[in-house]
Structure formats: structure tokens, C-alpha cells
Amino acid sequence: MxxxxxxxxxxxxxxDVPILKPILHTGKKFYAVVFILVVIILIGVYAWILQLKxxxxxxxxxxxxxxxxxxxxxxxxxxxxxxxxxxxxxLRLAHAExxxxxxxxxxxxxxxxxxFGVFNIVTDLGRPGRMFKVFTDGxxxxxxxxxxxxxxxxLAASAIYLYLPLIPDIALMRDKLRSKTKRFFYGIFALNxxxxxxQWTILEKAxxxxxxxxxxxxxSVHTVVSYVFAMTIQPMWHSTIFGPYFVTGAIFSGIAxxxxxxxxxxxxxxxEDYLKPVHFNNLGLLMLVMSLLWFYFTFTENLTxxxxxxxxxxxxxxxxxxxxxxxYFWTMVVCCFVIPLVILSNRRTRTVTGTxxxxxxxxxxxxxxxxxxxxxxxxxxRLPYERGIYHPTWIEFAVTAGCFAAFILLYMLFTKFFxxxxxxxxxxxxxxxxxxxxxxxxxxxxxxxx
Amino acid sequence: MPRWGMxxxxxxCTGCQACVIACKAENNIPFSSPKEARLKRIxxxxxxxxVMEGEYPDLRERFIPRxxxxxxxxxxxxxxxxxxxxxxxxxxxxxVYTQCIGCRYCTNNCPYTLKYFNWYTPEWPKEMENYLNPxxxxxxxxxxxxxxxxxxxxxxxxxxxxxxNRRLKEGDYVPACVQTCPTEAIYFGDLDDxxxxxxxxxxxxxxxxxxxxxxxxxxxxxxxEGEWHG
Numbered sequence: 315m316x317x318x319x320x321x322x323x324x325x326x327x328x329x330d331v332p333i334l335k336p337i338l339h340t341g342k343k344f345y346a347v348v349f350i351l352v353v354i355i356l357i358g359v360y361a362w363i364l365q366l367k368x369x370x371x372x373x374x375x376x377x378x379x380x381x382x383x384x385x386x387x388x389x390x391x392x393x394x395x396x397x398x399x400x401x402x403x404x405l406r407l408a409h410a411e412x413x414x415x416x417x418x419x420x421x422x423x424x425x426x427x428x429x430f431g432v433f434n435i436v437t438d439l440g441r442p443g444r445m446f447k448v449f450t451d452g453x454x455x456x457x458x459x460x461x462x463x464x465x466x467x468x469l470a471a472s473a474i475y476l477y478l479p480l481i482p483d484i485a486l487m488r489d490k491l492r493s494k495t496k497r498f499f500y501g502i503f504a505l506n507x508x509x510x511x512x513q514w515t516i517l518e519k520a521x522x523x524x525x526x527x528x529x530x531x532x533x534s535v536h537t538v539v540s541y542v543f544a545m546t547i548q549p550m551w552h553s554t555i556f557g558p559y560f561v562t563g564a565i566f567s568g569i570a571x572x573x574x575x576x577x578x579x580x581x582x583x584x585x586e587d588y589l590k591p592v593h594f595n596n597l598g599l600l601m602l603v604m605s606l607l608w609f610y611f612t613f614t615e616n617l618t619x620x621x622x623x624x625x626x627x628x629x630x631x632x633x634x635x636x637x638x639x640x641x642y643f644w645t646m647v648v649c650c651f652v653i654p655l656v657i658l659s660n661r662r663t664r665t666v667t668g669t670x671x672x673x674x675x676x677x678x679x680x681x682x683x684x685x686x687x688x689x690x691x692x693x694x695x696r697l698p699y700e701r702g703i704y705h706p707t708w709i710e711f712a713v714t715a716g717c718f719a720a721f722i723l724l725y726m727l728f729t730k731f732f733x734x735x736x737x738x739x740x741x742x743x744x745x746x747x748x749x750x751x752x753x754x755x756x757x758x759x760x761x762x763x764x
Numbered sequence: 765m766p767r768w769g770m771x772x773x774x775x776x777c778t779g780c781q782a783c784v785i786a787c788k789a790e791n792n793i794p795f796s797s798p799k800e801a802r803l804k805r806i807x808x809x810x811x812x813x814x815v816m817e818g819e820y821p822d823l824r825e826r827f828i829p830r831x832x833x834x835x836x837x838x839x840x841x842x843x844x845x846x847x848x849x850x851x852x853x854x855x856x857x858x859x860v861y862t863q864c865i866g867c868r869y870c871t872n873n874c875p876y877t878l879k880y881f882n883w884y885t886p887e888w889p890k891e892m893e894n895y896l897n898p899x900x901x902x903x904x905x906x907x908x909x910x911x912x913x914x915x916x917x918x919x920x921x922x923x924x925x926x927x928x929n930r931r932l933k934e935g936d937y938v939p940a941c942v943q944t945c946p947t948e949a950i951y952f953g954d955l956d957d958x959x960x961x962x963x964x965x966x967x968x969x970x971x972x973x974x975x976x977x978x979x980x981x982x983x984x985x986x987x988x989e990g991e992w993h994g
Contacts, residue, residue, distance in 0.1 A: 369884045371884040377805065439867055441864065441904075444865045451863065452846065453845055456845040
């Protein structure tokens with residue numbers, strides 16, 4: 315601790331020290347993890363360059379399985395992005411006081427993971443060099459262009475939504491750090507924040523306006539991602555349920571990603587006092603609700619196809635239930651429904667570790683969900699006499715691993731430059747939140763208070 | 765304006781695949797190795813599919829040559845994000861190779877799976893390079909391609925008719941597969957001309973189209989005696 319004090323001007327509040335510590339001090343373990351991640355990223359980059367050189371023939375894709383792991387990743391990563399902004403916005407608007415310590419770690423996920431969603435779709439292009447044609451020659455009739463539009467808006471909105479609540483914390487670092495270069499660096503991003511009453515009013519208004527804007531944008535993003543499939547006339551893609559089904563899955567996997575991020579932040583930066591069991595408990599309950607909702611959609615979707623019994627639909631249905639994709643499908647059901655239900659519905663297992671374990675399964679399960687939506691339909695084209703095969707190659711796995719590693723690395727770097735827990739919001743909770751909540755509860759009860 | 769269409773008589777087709785070879789030679793389609801065939805990477809704008817009908821011992825084997833259906837309501841055109849595939853004024857569904865970004869959305873939305881993707885840079889044995897058709901562009905890796913009804917032949921025929929100061933007449937323009945078919949099972953012409961042979965055949969009782977129930981309105985008709993069992 316002594317070493318840290320040297321780096322800081324003395325008058326920093328005691329409760330802010332643990333939050334600032336990761337920025338001021340970096341341990342050996344951090345560098346070790348960074349090294350491993352960089353190695354994985356380099357392998358991924360090598361695979362990607364190889365693919366750019368030789369063409370998509372190097373992947374496992376073929377005729378008629380034109381989409382595979384990359385499109386699965388695209389849908390998956392865009393889904394994860396719902397962790398942050400959406401959850402944080404809903405909790406903010408609902409005045410959920412327990413949000414204060416977790417909003418930032420959630421919002422960062424959104425902004426970073428969106429890049430990997432976009433990267434995967436670019437990687438999937440046969441001619442990535444021509445990708446800007448979607449801006450210059452875009453045809454609004456194509457659902458892919460709806461994606462381009464809504465993801466761009468979402469990226470901009472969630473970046474603003476991440477940045478706004480960062481300003482007071484950046485200003486705090488500008489004022490409290492000893493290092494001159496750091497002060498200069500944070501000074502730029504602090505936008506001359508002085509913490510005057512007027513500035514606070516503007517900031518809080520801006521945050522709540524953004525919170526309102528971000529929710530419909532987030533919903534629209536995953537809805538149009540689902541439209542890429544639902545607007546086609548292919549069996550079991552052409553489904554009216556896909557919009558809400560994808561949004562549900564997105565929030566579901568997003569919560570899992572958030573819990574994982576919080577778990578590792580809490581452990582490695584010793585923030586047990588900030589990210590408490592109650593946060594994991596509450597997010598665990600939210601995840602349980604999403605798991606049930608997800609199961610309801612999955613059940614409806616498949617029962618409809620089965621009962622209708624149209625041959626083209628049945629071919630896809632059976633390839634998921636008993637055919638080539640059955641192992642993936644049933645693993646998905648176990649990961650996304652059975653395990654969350656068992657662990658999360660019991661208070662004794664809905665602990666920090668318990669929710670973390672469930673989150674890992676949900677992440678795996680939701681990736682498989684995207685996979686079992688994309689592939690079985692392509693393997694079973696409508697004309698009954700053509701059957702494909704798909705075995706992804708190491709190229710696709712290496713690029714995927716590289717994406718995950720790069721995302722984790724960027725996230726880790728963020729925690730080294732900015733406080734991963736919103737200091738001013740926690741402080742505000744202590745100073746204003748308790749009183750406000752008390753008054754709010756009083757207003758619910760019979761008595762004088764309005 | 766003509767509406768070009770094709771009629772294929774399945775009862776005449778022997779499954780010899782001469783149309784496939786003619787198409788490949790005409791349209792500069794690269795050869796495939798056995799390895800690529802195993803990986804299902806073959807490009808073949810015209811492909812003959814064997815279909816087994818009935819159950820043992822009452823079996824019947826059929827051959828279905830399938831070029832692009834040139835739908836009047838093409839599902840592939842709708843989803844293209846950059847307008848690289850479109851339906852021209854004569855109803856031909858065209859692909860602009862220099863505009864295609866290779867997203868393969870169109871290939872996925874073709875219910876007939878008749879669009880093809882260039883998984884590699886196309887290559888020919890050196891001796892074959894002199895035999896490439898100068899009228900047809902060579903596609904680069906990473907773009908989608910498909911049967912054009914030998915559109916370049918239409919351009920040539922039209923030029924010729926103009927030079928001879930006359931209108932285009934039936935038979936001036938036929939795709940390579942039609943020209944080659946040894947049993948003359950494939951007919952080609954203007955579906956909007958009520959007196960043309962294709963229009964008459966397409967109206968006949970033996971005519972049907974693939975996946976007609978999807979409303980794509982294909983311009984490739986098939987003829988067969990009796991019922992078709994997809």
C-alpha cells in the first residue's frame with residue numbers, strides 16, 4: 315500500500331483506493347496472462363492471413379454449407395454485447411440500487427465485443443476488401459444492410475453510454491494521480507470536468523437520456539440479426555419467432571458474460587467488498603428467468619416445426635434431434651436449461667462460484683445454440699436430394715480463439731486505464747441512494763409522504 | 765421485350781451430362797480435382813442430379829439437369845446487400861462479379877442451391893489456357909457466380925441481327941447446353957411469344973416447375989409423363 319500512496323496525491327478517499335489499485339499497480343500474473351493471450355491472438359492472425367491469401371476454400375465451408383463458424387461467432391458476439399448496455403440501462407432506469415458497482419464492467423463488454431461481431435462477418439466475406447461497398451452501394455432491401463445500420467448506431471450509442479459515466483472518474487484520476495503524463499492523458503478525456511452542480515445536472519440528464527435511447531437500439535440490433543435468417547425462405551430459418559428468440563438468447567448469454575467478467579475482476583483485483591455475493595445472486599436470478607424464457611422459445615419453435623410436419627422442416631428438425639447435430643443440440647439444452655435451472659433455482663448454490671460455473675455453461679450452450687440454428691438448415695436444403703457435410707478446419711477455430719483472446723485482452727487493458735467500478739456512482743449510492751430509497755419505500759406505504 | 769425461358773424434357777434426358785461439359789467449356793468454369801469434389805466445392809452451373817423414385821422393387825431413376833432457374837421473383841436478388849445480383853429487363857438473373865462482396869447471402873436464399881462460390885482462385889492446366897472463351901470473364905476468388913443462360917451469346921446474336929438489319933428470330937440465341945444436348949431434350953426461347961415452341965411446351969400438360977409452391981416463378985420448365993415426386 316505504501317508504494318501506491320507515492321503515486322497518489324494524499325487526499326484520495328479510502329474506499330476509492332482498492333478501485334484505483336489495478337490502474338496503479340500491475341502484477342506478474344497480469345503479464346503472464348497477457349503473454350498467453352497474445353500468443354493465441356498471433357496464431358489467430360496467422361490463420362486469418364492464410365485465409366485471406368488462399369481464399370475461403372481453406373475453411374470447412376462448402377456447397378451448400380455457405381455459412382459456418384464465422385456467422386455463428388457473429389451472432390454469438392453480437393448477442394454477448396447485450397450484456398452491458400442493455401442490462402445497465404434497464405437497471406439504471408429501474409433505479410435498482412445494486413447496479414452501481416456493476417454497470418461499468420457491463421458497458422465495457424458491449425463496446426468491445428461489438429468489434430468482434432463485425433470482424434467475424436468481415437472475415438466471412440469472400441472479398442473483405444470490398445466491404446465498404448455496403449456503405450457506397452448499399453441496398454436497403456437486404457437484411458444484411460439493416461444489420462450494418464443498426465449495429466453502427468448501437469456501437470456509437472453504447473460508446474457514448476460508456477463514456478459519459480466515465481467522465482467524473484477520469485477527472486478524479488486527473489486530479490489525484492502524481493504522474494504528470496497520466497494527468498495530461500486523463501485531462502484530455504475529462505473534458506474539463508469540475509464537478510459543478512450544473513455539470514452534474516447535465517451529466518445525469520445525458521446518462522438517463524442515453525439509457526432510454528440505448529434500449530430500443532439494443533433490441534433492434536439482435537432483432538435484425540435474427541432477420542438475416544428469418545427473412546429467407548429456408549426451412550426453420552423462416553420463422554416469426556426469431557426476433558424475440560434471438561433477443562432473449564442475447565440477453566441470456568450477455569448476463570453470463572457479465573458474471574464471468576465480474577468474477578475474474580473480483581478475484582484478481584480483490585474487489586470482494588464491491589462485487590458482493592448479492593450482485594451475483596441478483597444476476598443469477600435474472601439469468602434463471604432468461605433461461606426459462608429461452609427454453610420456452612426453443613420449445614415453441616421446435617414443437618411448431620414438428621407438429622406442422624412439413625417435410626423440409628422435419629428434415630432440419632430431425633437433424634437436430636436425432637441426426638448429425640443431435641450431440642450439439644442436446645448439449646445446448648443441458649447447458650442452457652438443465653444446469654442453470656438446477657443450480658440457479660437453489661439459493662444455496664446460487665453463490666458467486668455457483669453463478670460463475672453456470673455462466674461458463676451458458677456461454678458454451680449459447681454458442682452451440684447459434685451453431686444449431688445456422689447449420690442444420692444449410693445441411694438440409696429444400697430440394698430433397700442434396701446433402702452437405704461440414705467440418706470446420708483449424709483455421710476457423712484459430713480465428714475464433716483469437717477473437718476470444720483479443721476480446722479478453724482488450725478488456726484487461728481497459729481495467730488498467732480506467733476504473734472498472736464506477737467510483738462516483740458507488741459514492742452517490744452511499745450519500746444519496748440510501749436516503750432516496752428510504753423515501754421511495756415510505757411513499758409506497760400509507761402515511762403522509764407523497 | 766422477350767422473356768427468355770428453358771424447357772427440359774426429362775423423358776428425353778439420358779443423363780449423359782454433355783450439357784454440363786458444354787457449359788463448363790463455354791463459361792470458363794475451372795476444373796475440379798477429386799479432392800475438391802469430396803469437399804463439395806465443385807462449380808457446375810449446369811448440374812445433373814440423379815433422383816431415385818419409388819421403393820424397391822418398383823424403382824425408377826431419373827436425371828434432372830438444373831441450370832439457374834432465372835426466377836421471375838428471385839429470392840437471391842432481394843437479399844443482396846450491394847446489388848451485385850439483379851434481374852434484367854429480359855428476366856435474366858445476372859451476377860456482377862466486380863460488385864459481389866462474397867457474403868453468400870444469395871447462395872443461402874436460393875431454394876434450389878444453384879448459385880456457386882469461388883472457394884479458390886480459379887486455375888486451369890497450362891495447355892487449357894488457350895482454350896478459354898474470350899467472351900466470358902474469368903471470376904476471381906471470393907465471388908459468387910451462376911448460370912447466365914449464356915448471356916454473352918445473346919449479345920452476340922443481337923449484334924449479328926443488327927448488322928444484318930433484321931429482328932432477332934427464334935434459334936438465333938441458344939445457350940451452350942441447349943446446343944449440345946444429343947437427344948435435344950432442352951428447348952430455349954421466348955416464353956412471352958405465344959407461338960414459340962417453349963411457350964407451347966410450358967403450357968402443356970406435361971410441364972411443371974421445381975418448388976413451384978414457393979412462388980419464385982422459375983423460368984425453367986420440366987416436362988415429364990405422369991406425376992412428379994420431387
